[in-house]
Amino acid sequence: MKKRSLQKATIVITSLFALIANTYAAEQAMFERTKTYCFGRYLVDMPNEAELAGEGNSYKELQIKSKKMSSELFEKTIKEQEGILKNEKNTRSYKYVETRFAGNKNQRMIVSSRFAFNDKAFGIDTYKRTTNGYSFITSDRSFDDVRINDILNGYEQYLNQVRYRPQNEIPKEPGFCFENGFVANDGKTQQVEAASLYFVLKNHPYVKIRIESNVYFKQEQSLLERIHASGIIKKIGQKLKYNKEGKRNINGLNGEEALTALPSDDETGIAHIFTWETLGEIGNPLLPSINLEIKTGESGGGQTLPSTLSNQEAMALYEAIVKTIRIRPSN
Known part of the structure; x- marks a missing residue:
């Protein structure tokens, strides 16, 4: 009887350890x-x-907004922003300066400026539309006039580098992944x-x-x-x-x-x-x-x-x- 009880206990313990092991394996x-x-x-x-x-x-420092829009809506969005800046009456608000890439249907950069508190500051709005209908939009303000040329060049470089990226694409070239998009850049510049x-x-x-x-x-x-x-x-x-x-x-x-x-x-x-x-x-x-x-x-x-x-x-x-x-x- 003792031998049989011992055998039963051994079977139960062995089964318990097997259950624990199998449960852990399942969890893994x-x-x-x-x-x-x-x-x-x-x-x-x-x-x-x-x-x-x-x-x-x-x-x-760009917050890149990803939106899907038609070419007509893309153009309308740009024209509306230009109109707001061109018609601004407040002397301390940003006013239209120029639109870069004006003849380009897929990318545009609107530059604005204001003079307030004895300082001149610039605003930059960028628009990039890719072939699959996704558009990337950025809007930023308060750039000082000391480095503005370098900043504008940097924005132009960004517009030439940014493209659409499906969520499951892992780009092979160096660059920065974001929602629905990718910016080709080697990352060696601070x-x-x-x-x-x-x-x-x-x-x-x-x-x-x-x-x-x-x-x-x-x-x-x-x-x-x-x-x-x-x-x-x-x-x-x-x-x-x-x-x-x-x-x-x-x-x-x-x-x-x-x-x-x-x-x-x-x-x-x-x-x-x-x-x-x-x-x-x-x-x-x-x-x-x-x-x-x-x-x-x-x-x-x-x-x-x-x-x-x-x-x-x-x-x-x-x-x-x-x-x-x-x-x-x-x-």
């Missing part, structure tokens, strides 16, 4: 199938379960750029994934230095369910990671905050600050709900993404 496999995305000059692979919910970009992608996880609406490359600024402190200075880990104390932190090099990029599991607001479950970040260099397009943040249980409005992902699933999701962050080879 959840995110094995991926899709590659280009953001700025970098690439990242996202699990097929991750759905793109938003993008942001800034190139040479300039400011930023690109971001925002994802939600299919069937898990409170799982948010954000990744960004940024050359605008550099944090005064690294990720871990900021966390320690805030004292947040000590404040949470015994409520902390899991915490792992340290330096981590990803594909030649020196960064730091902080992986934390916290109680949900109602304390019926846990929520995760997983972050990996590099410091980068200000103005260096080839070495931006990169930040990956994955949150589970994020419902908006500052409320944290219990995660619908287990610890193993959340970790599998993080690992599936973070290990793929890399500079696009042509850059």
Whole structure:
């Protein structure tokens, strides 16, 4: 009897370990199938379960708006802006100066200026229409007259370099990816750029994934230095369910990671905050600050709900993404 009971116990334990192993393998496999995305000059692979919910970009301080419009609407939009600037009566507002590429049906640049508070400033509006109907529009103001010629030359260069890019295209030439578009540029000239992608996880609406490359600024402190200075880990104390932190090099990029599991607001479950970040260099397009943040249980409005992902699933999701962050080879 004892021998038979022992055999049964052994079978149960063996089956339990097999179940745990199979469950973990299944959790790992959840995110094995991926899709590659280009953001700025970098690439990242996202699990097929991750759905793109938003993008942001800034190139040479330009906020590039991507719109689909007919050639007639494209021309009408330009003429309306010219009319507004030409008919401006306020002495301190921007007034029309000139339109560059006036004979070009696919690109135009409107220059305006104003004189206020003893200073002259310039405004620049650019319009680029591509063959598939997408148009890229930028509008910026307050350029000083000291560097205006260099700035205008830079805008003209941008108009000649920007083109349409379908979401699934990974360009082979060096340059900057943004929503529906691409700017061919080797990145060797110092300039400011930023690109971001925002994802939600299919069937898990409170799982948010954000990744960004940024050359605008550099944090005064690294990720871990900021966390320690805030004292947040000590404040949470015994409520902390899991915490792992340290330096981590990803594909030649020196960064730091902080992986934390916290109680949900109602304390019926846990929520995760997983972050990996590099410091980068200000103005260096080839070495931006990169930040990956994955949150589970994020419902908006500052409320944290219990995660619908287990610890193993959340970790599998993080690992599936973070290990793929890399500079696009042509850059």
